[in-house]
Amino acid sequence: MWVYEKKLQYPVRVTGKNVGLAKWVITQYGGPDGELGASLRYLNQRYTMPTEKTRALLNDIGTEELAHLEIVGTIVHKLTKDASIEELKAAGLAGHYAEHDRALFYVDANGVPWSAAGIQAKGDPIADLTEDMAAEQKARATYNWLINLSDDPGVTDTLRFLREREVVHFQRFGEALNEVQEMMQEKKCY
Amino acid sequence: MAVEMERMQCLLKIQELSFVTVDLNLYLDTHPDDVKALEHYNKAVAELMVLRKQYEEAYGPLTNFGHSVNYGNTWRWIEHPWPWDM
Numbered sequence: 001m002w003v004y005e006k007k008l009q010y011p012v013r014v015t016g017k018n019v020g021l022a023k024w025v026i027t028q029y030g031g032p033d034g035e036l037g038a039s040l041r042y043l044n045q046r047y048t049m050p051t052e053k054t055r056a057l058l059n060d061i062g063t064e065e066l067a068h069l070e071i072v073g074t075i076v077h078k079l080t081k082d083a084s085i086e087e088l089k090a091a092g093l094a095g096h097y098a099e100h101d102r103a104l105f106y107v108d109a110n111g112v113p114w115s116a117a118g119i120q121a122k123g124d125p126i127a128d129l130t131e132d133m134a135a136e137q138k139a140r141a142t143y144n145w146l147i148n149l150s151d152d153p154g155v156t157d158t159l160r161f162l163r164e165r166e167v168v169h170f171q172r173f174g175e176a177l178n179e180v181q182e183m184m185q186e187k188k189c190y
Numbered sequence: 191m192a193v194e195m196e197r198m199q200c201l202l203k204i205q206e207l208s209f210v211t212v213d214l215n216l217y218l219d220t221h222p223d224d225v226k227a228l229e230h231y232n233k234a235v236a237e238l239m240v241l242r243k244q245y246e247e248a249y250g251p252l253t254n255f256g257h258s259v260n261y262g263n264t265w266r267w268i269e270h271p272w273p274w275d276m
Contacts, residue, residue, distance in 0.1 A: 011198075
């Protein structure tokens with residue numbers, strides 16, 4: 001069961017309409033290294049995690065990623081809600097408009113829809129936690145590139161918060177991986 | 191507008207404190223015996239409960255499905271603004 005909180009985890013302050021920036025930022029909504037994939041990956045892997053710590057961690061980080069998905073969605077919504085058709089066309093979003101008007105959709109910066117083929121659940125906790133660590137690094141790098149592209153200081157501020165969370169998650173997953181590796185070593189000695 | 195400013199300031203304090211609990215929660219997931227972190231977590235939760243009650247009395251429930259009391263004579267959950275419009 002989940003409980004919805006009627007607030008963002010971190011505020012989103014945009015300077016104004018900015019269709020071009022929205023087209024790039026949406027990759028963290030529905031792109032291969034975005035928040036949707038992150039959340040679904042962890043929440044799905046948690047069922048086969050072997051220890052108390054790893055089950056809790058996958059559950060909780062998977063949940064926090066949903067809050068990040070909402071933050072990214074809010075950025076895109078605020079940047080595009082008042083855009084004219086001309087502005088959408090100029091930013092290369094005529095195709096998006098044809099399919100979705102100004103609705104959000106789970107796509108990357110090039111309009112490619114989200115796919116479960118981009119995530120895994122191997123059932124092997126070493127493999128899964130290592131994938132999770134890589135996923136956090138890929139998301140951190142994506143936020144880096146988005147910060148480089150951003151010309152809106154408000155959006156940049158929120159992207160920095162999200163980038164920092166990837167670093168913290170990477171750290172926690174690393175601790176979880178160490179625990180599982182130690183557990184497996186002990187089993188072998190026994 | 192002034193009311194909206196007040197709401198956002200009150201909400202910002204909740205967001206800050208709520209973030210403390212999220213970050214400590216993840217830390218505690220992998221360090222469950224850290225007594226200092228546990229104390230810090232419980233302290234933040236107690237403060238958060240006070241702030242949330244103040245906010246909800248003024249602006250309506252922050253959570254649904256039985257996790258918040260609805261203060262007032264109408265179902266305030268449906269009221270604008272939702273987070274993506276704040």
